[in-house]
Amino acid sequence: MAPSVNDLLASNGDTIQEPNAKKVKPNPTSDPTVYDIHHQKFISDGLPSSSEAWIERARQVSAILAIDAASRDIENKSPRAEVALLKSSGLLKVLGPHAFGGGGQTWDVGYKVIREVAKGDGSLGMLLGYHLLWSTTANVVGTEEQKHRFQRLIIENNYFVGGAVNPRDNDLNITDHGDHLVFDGFKNFNTGGVVSDLTVLEGVFAGTEHHIFAFVPTEQQGIQFAHNWNNVGLRLTESGSVKINQIRVQWGDALGWDVSTKLPDPTVLAIPFATLLLPTIQLVFSNFYLGIAQGSLDFASKYTTTSTRAWPYGGDNKQSPTEEFYILERYGNFFAHLRAAETLADRAGLAITDIYTKHGEARTVTERERGDAAEWVASAKVVTTDTALRVTAGVFEVTGSRATGRKVGLDRFWRDVRTHTLHDPVAYKNRELGEYVLLDKVPEPTWYT
CATH class of the missing domain: 1.20.140.10 (Butyryl-CoA Dehydrogenase, subunit A, domain 3)
Structure with a gap:
């Protein structure tokens, strides 16, 4: 049986690493310790308890990011420190269920939180926004079991979620290998993947017109980032291209698919x-x-x-x-x-x-x-x-x-x-x-x- 997302995370993805994978030199990264004083305060304060308090927390993060946003934009370092700040502030959890330690807020609050962060740093506002969408993907296209399993995984571990989800790229193929699927191909754009804990993959199931979404651990050699994002704007979003090389996904992790029939579950992937x-x-x-x-x-x-x-x-x-x-x-x-x-x-x-x-x-x-x-x-x-x-x-x-x-x-x-x-x-x-x-x-x- 193919390993699940949880199994791969526990083993750091060792079961699917390829020793001969081509290495690409990444950009220098920012140092998370520069925000230590803020990390300590946010952790000490705990998560906000009301909608307005969540928006105020976002204002605080925005003010911190705004201080050196111009110089960081010029340096163009991979934003590990900035994502660490999003983590310690709790903002990654704003939409998560209370049951798993999340903020329990609705999307109208989430949007305002994104907006506040973007005032100080557009790149981080974008990264937070994409994370909130991808971290709740299973709520929309997953089964009830998947919805709760992935919300628990993401919220309890305070994971940051990136994504290789670009529907204009149709050369990421998914094939059936018995108890598991294999994702293989290329995406011209991914967002935040380089600094993520989990990556959402999306592609077309071979021989069909059906798309499949799945969460996979980012730290594996099957995900090969080109580190080629050096565009005019949103320079800290790590939105460059990525090669997906023979990534195995357990059928049970294919969001919204029926494992027994290997077809989309019509009760889950209901249109509209x-x-x-x-x-x-x-x-x-x-x-x-x-x-x-x-x-x-x-x-x-x-x-x-x-x-x-x-x-x-x-x-x-x-x-x-x-x-x-x-x-x-x-x-x-x-x-x-x-x-x-x-x-x-x-x-x-x-x-x-x-x-x-x-x-x-x-x-x-x-x-x-x-x-x-x-x-x-x-x-x-x-x-x-x-x-x-x-x-x-x-x-x-x-x-x-x-x-x-x-x-x-x-x-x-x-x-x-x-x-x-x-x-x-x-x-x-x-x-x-x-x-x-x-x-x-x-x-x-x-x-x-």
Whole structure:
């Protein structure tokens, strides 16, 4: 019998390591001990006990990350220290069941936590958001046994979950080998895998159109990271490519599959409930876009009040930049649009929470209910994309040319938003919303809807 996830973790994956696997030199890593004083305080304080306390904990983490975010962005070290901070703060557990030591919060709170962290460091906001989605994947596409088993595994061990889940890459194949499956292939992108404890794999079961998700231990030679993430933004997310080389997965770990028939369990992978992973993560995106944009406005406002100079050749000269009409007008306009985007994102978060609260046990959500919630998410995606790009670029107009200095770090906010808003074309969200308005048509579930 093939080893289970728990067996592999206990043996550190030794049963599937390949001694001749090609070695790739990783990036230097950040040192978790730099946050020791914060680790000790968070552990001493314990987990927050209310929704507002969880959001406040996220604010505290965000403030810590913001202190040296610009220099860390330049150094581009693998974020082991930063993930360790997410662990000690408890934020990885915010959605976990109380029974296993989690925070017991709902997605609307989780989204706000992601947003707060992203204000201080967009990369860490993104990593946290993806982790929260992947760590709860079994809740949506797993059996009841798998749901509880993986929640317990992740929460009790405070694991950080990365993922090689990129549906546009169709060259990761899954084959049946009796009592186990073998995942083999390549993904152009994975997120956070290099610094993760578990990795979610996804691929197509050979000879079918069915996809299979499975958790596997990251520390094994069958997972070969290319360490090639060096993009313009979100530089600390370790989102480079990965080769999946003959990874064995016990049939019982294939999320939502019937071990006896080796077919998807129709009571578990019911459409449209099983497709809720997609609007859920699309709203993760919107919230870290929004958080990054809010962080840019906060950063810029501090810079303006301390470093920007009034323009002396306007004919209506002011002593201070905070008296300049155009500076006041721009900040006011940016602030208003961010407030509107935040209100919309919060409303969409409630729509996702309501779906899971009402239908999480029975998995009986209708196409209409799912579609209406998805269009709240699509609306948030459109508005946060447009607003975040506009604000993170526009803050230079109210800070001045010296704010473009690399060490200042104001550019990181725009670079982070610009990088991820290319994930899937927002134009399709606009079209989707147009069909919703004009034709009363809810979207067909896809990998991006």
